[in-house]
Amino acid sequence: MNNSLNSLPxxxxxxxxxxxxxxxxxxxxxxxxxxxxxEEVYKYIELTTVAECxxxxxxxxxxxxxxxDIRLPDGSGLDLLKWIRDRGINVPVIMITAYGSIxxxxxxxxxxxxxxxxxxxxxxxxxxxxxxxxxEYGWLxxxxxxxxxxxxxRDVFEDMVGKSEKMQYVYELIKRAAAAPTNVLIEGESxxxxxxxxxxxxxxxxxxxQAFVTVNCGALPEGLLExxxxxxxxxxFTGALKTTQGFFEEAHNGTLFLDEIGDAPPSVQVKILxxxxxxxxxxxxxxxxxxxDVRLLFATNKELAKEVAAGRxxxxxxxxxxxxKITLPPLRERREDLPQLIDSFVExxxxxxxxxxxxxTDEALSxxxxxxxxxxxxxxKNWVLRIMVLHPGKVVGLDDLHRYLDEEDSQEGESFYDxxxxxxxxxxxxxxxxxxxxxxxxxLNRAARQSKMHLASIYRKLNALGIKxx
Ligand SMILES: Nc1ncnc2c1ncn2[C@@H]1O[C@H](COP(=O)(O)OP(=O)(O)OP(=O)(O)O)[C@@H](O)[C@H]1O
Ligand SMILES: [Mg+2]
Numbered sequence: 450m451n452n453s454l455n456s457l458p459x460x461x462x463x464x465x466x467x468x469x470x471x472x473x474x475x476x477x478x479x480x481x482x483x484x485x486x487x488e489e490v491y492k493y494i495e496l497t498t499v500a501e502c503x504x505x506x507x508x509x510x511x512x513x514x515x516x517x518d519i520r521l522p523d524g525s526g527l528d529l530l531k532w533i534r535d536r537g538i539n540v541p542v543i544m545i546t547a548y549g550s551i552x553x554x555x556x557x558x559x560x561x562x563x564x565x566x567x568x569x570x571x572x573x574x575x576x577x578x579x580x581x582x583x584x585e586y587g588w589l590x591x592x593x594x595x596x597x598x599x600x601x602x603r604d605v606f607e608d609m610v611g612k613s614e615k616m617q618y619v620y621e622l623i624k625r626a627a628a629a630p631t632n633v634l635i636e637g638e639s640x641x642x643x644x645x646x647x648x649x650x651x652x653x654x655x656x657x658x659q660a661f662v663t664v665n666c667g668a669l670p671e672g673l674l675e676x677x678x679x680x681x682x683x684x685x686f687t688g689a690l691k692t693t694q695g696f697f698e699e700a701h702n703g704t705l706f707l708d709e710i711g712d713a714p715p716s717v718q719v720k721i722l723x724x725x726x727x728x729x730x731x732x733x734x735x736x737x738x739x740x741x742d743v744r745l746l747f748a749t750n751k752e753l754a755k756e757v758a759a760g761r762x763x764x765x766x767x768x769x770x771x772x773x774k775i776t777l778p779p780l781r782e783r784r785e786d787l788p789q790l791i792d793s794f795v796e797x798x799x800x801x802x803x804x805x806x807x808x809x810t811d812e813a814l815s816x817x818x819x820x821x822x823x824x825x826x827x828x829x830k831n832w833v834l835r836i837m838v839l840h841p842g843k844v845v846g847l848d849d850l851h852r853y854l855d856e857e858d859s860q861e862g863e864s865f866y867d868x869x870x871x872x873x874x875x876x877x878x879x880x881x882x883x884x885x886x887x888x889x890x891x892x893l894n895r896a897a898r899q900s901k902m903h904l905a906s907i908y909r910k911l912n913a914l915g916i917k918x919x
Contacts, residue, residue: 467513467584468492472502472529473545474522481570482516485577499524503532511540514583516566518545519553527557534561539590541583563805582843586806589792609645610793611786615778619646622775627653632725634710634770635748637777640827643748644708646775651704656744659703664696667712674717676733679724685734697730697741704744710770711749711756715763722766745770780822780829787818790826794833805843812847819887821879879914882907891918 471482474497486493494512496502499521515533517526530542541563546553554565563583570576609620626633627650635643644663651661669677676685680695697705707713713721724730725745729738747770749756756762780787791809799806809817822828836845836853882896889895897904911918 466490466492468494468510469514469516469580469584470494470496470502470505470512471516472496472498472521472526473516473518474498475518478518478545478568482576485573485580489577489580498522499526499529502529506533506536506538511538513540513587514580515540515542516545516580517542519547519550519557527553527560530557530560530562539587541587541590543579543583585808589806589808609642609649610790611783612789613778613783613786615783616786619775619777622773623649624653626650626773626775629773630654630744631772632745632747632770633773633775634753635746635775635777636752637748637750638779638823638825639750640825641777641779642826643750643777646777647704647706647708647746647748650746651706651744654704654744656703660700661704661706662696662700663706663708665708666717667709671714671716674713675720678717679720679730680732680739682732682734685732689734692732695730695732697724697743698739700743701741702743704746706746706748708748709750710747711751711753711762718763718766722763722769725766725769780825784818787829788814790829791817791833794830795837798834798837807837807840807843807845809845810847813845813850816847816850816887819883821883823876875914878910879916882910882914882916886916886918893918 469482469486469491471479471486471493473479473482479495479497483493483495494505496505500523502515502517502521517529519526521529526544530544533540533542542561544554544557544562544565546557546565546567550567554567557565563586564579566576566579609616623646633650635646637643647663648661651657664674664678666674672686676689676693676695678695678697680693680698681689683689683692707721710721720730724741727738728742729740731738753762753767753771757764757767788809791814795807795809817829824831832853836849839853840849842849885896885900886893889899893904893907897907900907902910
């Protein structure tokens, strides 16, 4: 075994000094990698046989990258690769195959190789790039695993991503709400994750084995909503052919999630109030009470207190609903979570479609963090999935973003034409100035020149639109 170390004094930070293990019995190949790796301050471990590799991996910290020849003197590199994966060693592996042996290369990727290189190496740059990408991929994977282990949020909170202070507070409230049988009101703009919170409360509560029933109170017309919630008796109205249970009964012993409660019409609000206070319901067309044990969760993207003040929501129901309130922060107030959210959407997509993980450049991530995201996490998620489908490359850069975002901007949501001219103009202006500033590197003088506006007018606009200059 011949370990040639580079000149860096310490290797405590493995991001600074990645360790690369290369196994090949040809001295020339090992020298070739030695040359490339030494250019980039990497720690280089040279091995020549399968036995040496196994012993190294069994007795040392895992390297950051493994490069394996497919034919080693005492066995096959492919078998070794399989052994590595079977032992749960998640390090990226690059296989070296002989020129023309495509089937070996395909097999290697199937077993879990990150990439393969063919000998003789004609293009040194290609080798360099492959090493860099593999290392980058490995770190991202590792970081993800660590984040998940540290926060455990994906398991406990059913796929909720984000470690910002605001989200930590939300997780805390979810845990508390889950432990008590009280009603919970979940407030937050559209797409902030209210659904996820409701599910998380149910799954963490002692009702987790029972039904979780969701009703969107804004989606059904008044008459239908009432019979959907409380059920009806045969003959209660035309078409009521047999007595039917409603969502409240379906949720008996479990949790009923009344989504968009702010949109429930007054007649239904009264009935919900009665159900909450007396723990009984009545089928439409019946005076016989049905006793129930249902835990109630409510969500709204309106501010319910304002709805009460405006006389659109019953005060007495509001006090019943608002026992514990969880307010979800809009995405623009927790921008630090954006990279992790994007990463988790990309990872999910790539894993499900069986392709290698894609990467956003730092520049692209910083631009995304500066956008306003009126549709919150839902908008971000849809957008990431769209770029995964449209963009063929492994790396997504700033230019790619502009290309796909432009496309998105012209396909405003359906709600676009429901807004007033005033709102539409303001939303356009906000987007325009954000984009302008970003392109000008947040240099206001440059932004003024590019937009052909006076500096003072730009200041006024930014103030009016609530855009903070970095
Ligand atoms: N913290 C989060 N981590 C990961 N994904 C999230 C998070 N929050 C929301 N999402 C995703 O964003 C999308 C929208 O979330 P959700 O449906 O819970 O929002 P909502 O607040 O209920 O929206 P609406 O008001 O429109 O009903 C979902 O696909 C959800 O999985
Ligand atoms: Mg929802």
